[in-house]
């Protein structure tokens with residue numbers, strides 16, 4: 001397994017480009033199955049998860065043409081298989097997002113049951129209950145979800161007990177081709193759900209309440225292709241801004257937008273960052289000062305995103321003062337603190353709360369990544385540690401951060417990848 005070696009150093013400084021959003025691209029690529037004619041998706045990030053999703057669509061017979069600018073044309077009319085196999089689903093849970101569109105378009109879908117992962121059990125009960133409410137017959141057999149619908153799915157009034165991004169996306173993609181009206185109550189409002197809804201509307205779907213917790217969908221008989229450009233990745237944006245804050249640096253991020261991560265920007269200003277922005281860029285300047293520790297609590301959008309929690313825990317580890325970090329979305333998403341403490345951090349865990357008392361500098365150590373955002377926190381820790389930090393199992397990072405070492409090198413970091 002590849003490793004990253006990071007030499008702790010000074011402030012990040014420079015300019016980089018932000019890639020398209022992983023968590024917007026994945027549902028939108030799944031949604032291409034709904035289109036009767038070829039569809040073009042642009043600004044896809046070069047990430048292992050995107051490659052996996054494209055491999056999944058190809059394995060089912062869809063025609064996938066990728067050009068050098070990572071734009072893709074997908075024609076779903078050549079589908080031959082209706083199964084998302086275990087070999088692919090086990091590497092990427094988001095494969096479950098093909099369930100809704102496949103069922104809506106073809107009336108059948110077999111998707112390997114996605115297991116849990118390091119951050120939690122990750123159930124899909126709300127996905128399945130919602131599809132059953134729309135008339136699907138679902139069995140779980142030999143580790144596979146086998147879903148069938150006799151004729152078109154039927155519109156339904158669905159209340160989701162938990163705010164869930166994936167279930168909102170799966171049920172939205174099922175509803176756009178269902179017969180009649182579907183109402184999704186307590187829907188997730190994450191911007192990636194909004195991006196998916198905008199793409200579906202560009203394909204001819206009728207969706208009201210986009211960006212709110214109540215989506216009202218009038219099903220249509222068919223959808224057609226369009227050209228759609230994926231939104232910027234708000235978590236990649238937040239990760240690099242937080243790395244700059246932790247290192248007392250000054251960076252400018254291009255091809256992104258301040259409106260996609262307001263709660264994160266407010267917390268960074270609380271930490272002492274000076275933030276300026278334009279239509280498609282954000283700049284953060286710490287003016288050489290040490291960040292102040294901030295307290296936060298993760299919750300569904302528009303609150304502080306759980307995907308930024310690990311990065312802020314790492315920044316707090318070298319900040320002035322004490323900050324408490326409360327994780328309310330996933331049951332096991334504070335696991336990175338054990339590795340951070342091995343690097344000399346002073347973090348106490350109390351249930352779903354981490355009490356982080358900042359130290360001036362961390363100490364380099366060999367550490368191991370356990371999930372995507374925890375690995376980002378270890379990279380940030382390596383930036384502010386004395387010595388060479390070796391981060392193992394960085395395949396987690398490659399799932400969600402495009403060319404992370406190249407982008408950090410552009411910001412002045414001494415970092416290199418050691419192939420296994």
Ligand code: EPZ
Pocket residue numbers: 022023024026094120121122123124125126127128162163164165166167188190192306307329330331372373400
């Ligand atoms: C999406 O995961 C993101 N992944 C995650 O980002 C993100 O952390 C998460 O939303 C929350 O924002 C993608 O978009 C590909 P959920 P998802 O369903 O959809 C419970 C990253 O780092 N739940 O919103 O799987 C669940 O257990 C990844 O990029 C049920 O109980 O998350 C959790 O506690 C990690 N039943 C809560 O809802 C269900 O049927 C939120 O999960 C579904 C979810």
